[in-house]
Amino acid sequence: MSFSFDIKHAESGSLARVGTINTPHGPIQTPAFIPVGTKATVKSVLPEAMKELGSQALLSNAYHLYLQPGSDVLDEAGGLAKFMNWSGPTFTDSGGFQVLSLGVGFKKVLAMDAQTFRRDDVIAGNKDRLAHVDDEGVTFKSHLDGSMHRFTPEVSMQVQHQIGADIMFAFDECTTLHNTRPYQELAMDRTYAWAIRCLDEHKRLTEARIGKPYQALFGVIQGAQYEDLRKKAATDLGTLESDGQSFDGFGIGGALDKGQLGTIVSWVNEILPEDKPRHLLGIGAPEDLFVGVENGCDTFDCVLASRIARTSAVYTMEGRFNLSNSRFKRDFTPIDPQCDCYTCTHYTRAYMHHVFRGKEIISATLATIHNERFIVRLVDQMRQALLDGNFADMKADFLGRYTHRSGQSRD
Numbered sequence: 001m002s003f004s005f006d007i008k009h010a011e012s013g014s015l016a017r018v019g020t021i022n023t024p025h026g027p028i029q030t031p032a033f034i035p036v037g038t039k040a041t042v043k044s045v046l047p048e049a050m051k052e053l054g055s056q057a058l059l060s061n062a063y064h065l066y067l068q069p070g071s072d073v074l075d076e077a078g079g080l081a082k083f084m085n086w087s088g089p090t091f092t093d094s095g096g097f098q099v100l101s102l103g104v105g106f107k108k109v110l111a112m113d114a115q116t117f118r119r120d121d122v123i124a125g126n127k128d129r130l131a132h133v134d135d136e137g138v139t140f141k142s143h144l145d146g147s148m149h150r151f152t153p154e155v156s157m158q159v160q161h162q163i164g165a166d167i168m169f170a171f172d173e174c175t176t177l178h179n180t181r182p183y184q185e186l187a188m189d190r191t192y193a194w195a196i197r198c199l200d201e202h203k204r205l206t207e208a209r210i211g212k213p214y215q216a217l218f219g220v221i222q223g224a225q226y227e228d229l230r231k232k233a234a235t236d237l238g239t240l241e242s243d244g245q246s247f248d249g250f251g252i253g254g255a256l257d258k259g260q261l262g263t264i265v266s267w268v269n270e271i272l273p274e275d276k277p278r279h280l281l282g283i284g285a286p287e288d289l290f291v292g293v294e295n296g297c298d299t300f301d302c303v304l305a306s307r308i309a310r311t312s313a314v315y316t317m318e319g320r321f322n323l324s325n326s327r328f329k330r331d332f333t334p335i336d337p338q339c340d341c342y343t344c345t346h347y348t349r350a351y352m353h354h355v356f357r358g359k360e361i362i363s364a365t366l367a368t369i370h371n372e373r374f375i376v377r378l379v380d381q382m383r384q385a386l387l388d389g390n391f392a393d394m395k396a397d398f399l400g401r402y403t404h405r406s407g408q409s410r411d
């Protein structure tokens, strides 16, 4: 088995750690931010540019690739990495979140605050639903052509094995902050039953697909904002073993109340086995990444960096702003003077303003390169700060200057 996790440094006084995840397609130095290429492409950016900006791995989505072009096509192509000309490690999200988000009508940004959104804003009424969950799996309508499909834990494992990413996630039922407490309990029991089925099917497929590189399977911890449910999920999945097979790592999923992010993550990470990697699903706003790292998460993914880039929003050390704003028309400085990315080295805010106003395709490419570099580098700097023993100072310095708060986002 060519998957392992080595911890190099564990912070005293917090759950933070520095380590290396080894995969058949290479190592990932953690903590690390993993950019999202939902449909086997980071929109508008070449894989070479993603590598150059420091991306160690990419995360794609099983649901989208299953619908188009079909996971069998990726299998025939030699797996996700080869198919998309990416020479490093890859992850796939299980599709659990997507079948429900596209079917139940979650917003693109999962509400991270139970007060701002009303339940009706987040969960579609029953007759409008495109997805129906039962104990066996989820039946859903394709958002592309309306055709009907069914995902079960076994199907999700089959699809993810065909796609061939180094790290996969177990099929889970994702809930929102607005589901009732009894429903959260029901969904968690279901996720646990599905976790066992995922482990069994994963073991069967690993043995059947002789000669393929080992794919690691991460269990997903649900439980929304409830302490007892989160702790139960971490205990149950952390110790779960079925027919000799246990999870290789864990994903922390579900809707996360932004105000309680650190608390929720620490409940879970204090219980999960220390020697296995932990991925915080869909989290990528700068201020949240600090919280995730200091509470023991090793990897992160979020589609926000590239999605907001296409709307001209960029991250800087001083906060987030929009390049299409007229105040940048004659601003001949880089997007962020402290950034070392290709865009900041070669272009000005005035040029970026011009290409966004003119709706030029290059605007997406250049802004995405900058935003992905900003986030990847920020987490790299956290890793270095942990090794140098000055994480707290680095965090205080960054948050003292950075002003903008945003939400959780998955594609």
Ligand SMILES: [Zn+2]
Pocket (backbone or CB within 6 Å): 335, 336, 339, 340, 341, 342, 343, 344, 345, 369, 370, 371, 373
């Ligand atoms: Zn830059």
